[in-house]
Amino acid sequence: MDFRRQKLSIAEAKEMDMVQYLSSLGYEPSKIKGNDHWYRSPLRQENTPSFKVNRKLNRWYDHGLGEGGNVIDFGIQYYSCSVGEFLKKMEGGFSFQKPSKSFTKIKNEPEHQLKILKEVELSSHPLMRYLEQRKIPIETATRYCREVHYELNAKSYYGIGFKNDSGGFEIRNPYFKASSSPKDIxxxxxxxxxxxxxxxxxxxxxxxxxxxxxxxxxxxxxxxxxxxxxxxxxxxxxxxxxxxxxxxxxxxxxxxxxxxxxxxxxxxxxxxxxxxxxxxxxxxxxxxxxxxxxxxxxx
CATH class of the missing domain: 3.40.1360.10 (Dna Topoisomerase Vi A Subunit; Chain: A, domain 2)
Structure with a gap:
């Protein structure tokens, strides 16, 4: 499959074969069992493979992170970028070279953390449409969620925010999944x-x-x-x-x-x-x- 197509849509990107995409980045499975392809996680350093791609579902799951999703969910974590930036990478606008990451953490090294700018009542039309697509009544969502505006890598975004017991947020919009610290139930x-x-x-x-x-x-x-x-x-x-x-x-x-x-x-x-x-x-x-x-x- 040619990963450098022009004018790639989100729907088309989601359909791209995850195993082939990982191979294009230089990652090959350590073992294959049925539809499950197991890798050493591309998102962190590990010795025992715990990053799984189910080829039938075309979805990945990193057991060490407790996170997973489609190829877009993977790409925005792998490159620390927005959905739009990742689609440009997929189109060939940027190099597919592996991003320079050092998995050996330097003491006191600052992390690129998501910063909450403000939280308001849910009102954004794109978020409302997203909830309707997910068959969630607006009145149910507004009872438990907020509209959260946040900053990541010096860029501003917004999404549906669901607060955890420690004050952090799980954030969703039609194209992105994110979490703010601290992570909790x-x-x-x-x-x-x-x-x-x-x-x-x-x-x-x-x-x-x-x-x-x-x-x-x-x-x-x-x-x-x-x-x-x-x-x-x-x-x-x-x-x-x-x-x-x-x-x-x-x-x-x-x-x-x-x-x-x-x-x-x-x-x-x-x-x-x-x-x-x-x-x-x-x-x-x-x-x-x-x-x-x-x-x-x-x-």
């Missing part, structure tokens, strides 16, 4: 003896939108914001009598669910509801309005 406490767990806040908002008219008992919620924070969340989770898991339908999410179920009878895995989709939000996007109403009580 988000808990929503309703004085319940039951807790429901999600990897990301879009799944939480999906759950709330499906249950928007349900006036029955409301559980506590934990949004991990990264699967790597599951262990940190366990003391709070296991203080409840019942723990409902709505983790992503990928290898990492399924592995955590299996381990949790084997450790305690409190855990219940609900991923079968969206077994043909990557997560709860993906399932919600693909079901009709009538199905949404009819299936809401299954949650």
């Amino acid at each position: 988000t808990t929503v406490k309703n004085a319940s003896d039951e807790v429901t767990v999600f990897e990301g806040f879009m799944d939480f908002l999906s759950f709330k939108s499906i249950r928007e008219n349900d006036l029955n008992k409301t559980p506590d919620f934990v949004i991990l914001n990264s699967l790597s924070l599951f262990e940190k969340a366990r003391p709070f989770l296991e203080s409840h009598k019942a723990i409902n898991l709505y983790l992503d339908n990928d290898a990492a999410g399924q592995k955590v669910a299996r381990e949790a179920l084997s450790s305690s009878k409190k855990y219940n895995d609900h991923s079968k509801l969206y077994q043909n989709h990557k997560d709860l939000n993906d399932w919600l996007v693909h079901i009709g309005k009538q199905q949404k109403k009819r299936l809401g009580n299954k949650l």
Whole structure:
């Protein structure tokens, strides 16, 4: 595949074969098992391969970072750039040479951190359209999210911000995923003896939108914001009598669910509801309005 096409669209970029793209950067898998191609992470230094590309899904997941996505999600992290800048790189406007990164951290070396400039009520039309595309009601999103304006690498951006328990934000817009420090879980406490767990806040908002008219008992919620924070969340989770898991339908999410179920009878895995989709939000996007109403009580 020629990665140097002109006028490359976001949709076209997302369809590019991730394995071939990594090969063009000089990365080859350390092992291949079925559709899973395992690499030493291009995003950090490691000895044991924990960066996986599922070639069937054409998506990557870095188990050490607890993050993943499509080729664009990878590119903006790899090059520390915006979506537009990455598309230019893909078009051939910039060299495909590996960016000069030193994985040996120098003591007191300043990091390029995302800086929050301001947070306001959600009002941006592009963000509203994005929420509509994800089938999230605006009233549900505005109840739990903010519009966050931030700076990264001396450039300003904005997105949907979801605050964690330490004051950091998970930020999403149609083209970019980001996090501000400190990284942490988000808990929503309703004085319940039951807790429901999600990897990301879009799944939480999906759950709330499906249950928007349900006036029955409301559980506590934990949004991990990264699967790597599951262990940190366990003391709070296991203080409840019942723990409902709505983790992503990928290898990492399924592995955590299996381990949790084997450790305690409190855990219940609900991923079968969206077994043909990557997560709860993906399932919600693909079901009709009538199905949404009819299936809401299954949650």
